[in-house]
Amino acid sequence: MTVLIDSHIHLDDERFDYDRKALIKMATLSGVSRFVVPAVTVNRFPAVLKVAKDYPSVVYTLGLHPYYINEHSATDLEFLAKSLQGSGAVGVGECGLDYYLKDLDREKQRKVFEAQVILAKHFNLPLVLHARGAIDDVFKTLKKHDYFKAVMHSFNGSVEQARQITGAGVYLGFGPAVCNPKATKLQEMVQSVPLDRLMLETDAPDQPFHDRTGKRNLPIDLLRVNHEIASIKGIGADQLAAQTTVNTKHLFKL
Template sequence: MLIDTHIHLDAAEFDADRGQAIDFARASGVAGFVVPAVERANFDAVRGIAAMNADVCFALGIHPMYVMPARMDDIEVLDECLGEGGAVAVGEIGLDHFVPGIDHARQLEFFVAQLELARRHGLPVILHVRRAIDPILKQLRRIGVAGGIAHAFNGSRQQADALIGLGFKLGFGGTMSFSGSTRIRELAATLPLDAIVLETDAPDIPPEWARGQRNEPANLSRYASILAELRRVPVEEIIAATGRNAIEVLRWQPGKAGAQAVGV
C-alpha cells in the first residue's frame, strides 16, 4: 500500500484543483494521505479534507515556523481538539534552526508542550527536524512519546539510529531524486527498510524533474521507484514495506477512520 505520510493538501496551492490532484495521485497508485496541520487556523481545514476522503487522515499541531504569531492558549485548543479524537498524530511539530528570525526558546516551549500533549493522548508525533535533530532527541528522551515520523529526514546515520531506537520512522521523498544528495541517497539505500516511510511534502520539496514547480501528490509513485533502485529491490517490496511501516507507526489504515483504527 503506497501511503504519503506527509502532504499539505490544505495548502492554497491546491485550491484550484485539489480534487483533481488527489484523483491523479490515486490513479498513480497512492492509497493513503497523511495531512498534518501547521497552526491553529488550519485545524478545521485538515479535519475537513479527511472527513470527505476515507483515504486521508489528519494530524494536529503547531509547526515551529508558526510559533511566533501563535499564543499559548493555542495549546489548550489543540488539547481539546485531540480529545475529540480522529487525529492520528500530533504534528507537524518540532524545531527549525535553519530559518533566521524565529526565537529558539519559543520554538522549544511550544515543542515541549506538544510533546507532553502527545504523551497524554497516547499519540505519535510528526516531526519537523531541520538542523535541530540533537536538541529534538534530547526532548524525546526526556518526554517519552509513542514514536512517530521524522519528516524529511536529513541527518546523520547516528542520528537516524537514535530516532529509530526511540520508535520513529524516517520520511524520504523528493530529495532522493537529486544525484547530488549523496548522503540522503546513501541513507535511503542502507537504513533498515522497516524504518522508512515515503512522503511528498507537496506542494513543497519538488523532485529533480520538477524544479521550481508545485510538487504533486502523484510523484509519490516515482519516489517509490527511486527508493527501489537505490536499494536494488523490486518496487513492490518498497510499496509493501513503507505502507506497512506507516500503518504501524500511525495506527491507521486508509479507509478506516481515526487513530488506533488498526491494532498493532
C-alpha cells in the same frame, strides 16, 4: 497494483484549491491509497478537517509547526489539546524545531514543541516531527520524555543519527530530496536505514524535485519517491511500497 501511503502531504494547502479533487483521484488511481495531512497552525485546523471530511482516503494530524512560531498565541496549545480530544486526529504534528531560520525564537520553539510531546504522550498519539538543523535537540526532547512513537519527516541527518534515532523506534520519512542525483550523502544515509523504519512522503506542494524547481509537488509524485528509494535500497518498488505501507499503518493505526 502497488499500494502506497503518503505519510506527509499538505493537501489542505491553498495551492491545491482549484484541482485538489483531480489530483487526489489521479494519485488514488495510481495506487496511493492513503494520505496523512498534518496541520501547521490552529488557523489551518478547519481546512485540514475539511479535506479529511471530503476525502475518505485522507487522515490528519493536528499540531503547531515551529516555522510559524511567531503566529502561535498563548492559547493555541490549549486549543490544540481540546481539538485532539476525540477529534479523530491520528497524530500530533507537524511539530518540532527549526534552527535554519535565525529569526525563529528557539526558546519559544522548544517550549511549544515540548508541550506537544507531552500532549502526544498523554493521548498516546504518534508525533509528526519537523527537525531542520535541529535533529539532536528534537531527539533529546523525545528522550527526555521517553516517548518515541514518532516519524521524523524529510529526514536529512547523518548515518549515525539515523542509526540512533531508528534504534529508539522512531520512523524516518523521505521525499523528493532523495531523488536529486547530487544528494549522494542523503542517498547513502537512506541506504543505511532499516526497511522497517522507512516512510515515504511528497511533502506536497512543497519540496519540488531538483528538475522541477518553482513548480508544485503533486500527490502522484509519491510513485517517483518510492521508485527512487527502492533503487537506492536495491529492492523492488513493490516490496518498498508494501513495507512502507505496513510501517505507516502501524504508526498511525490506520
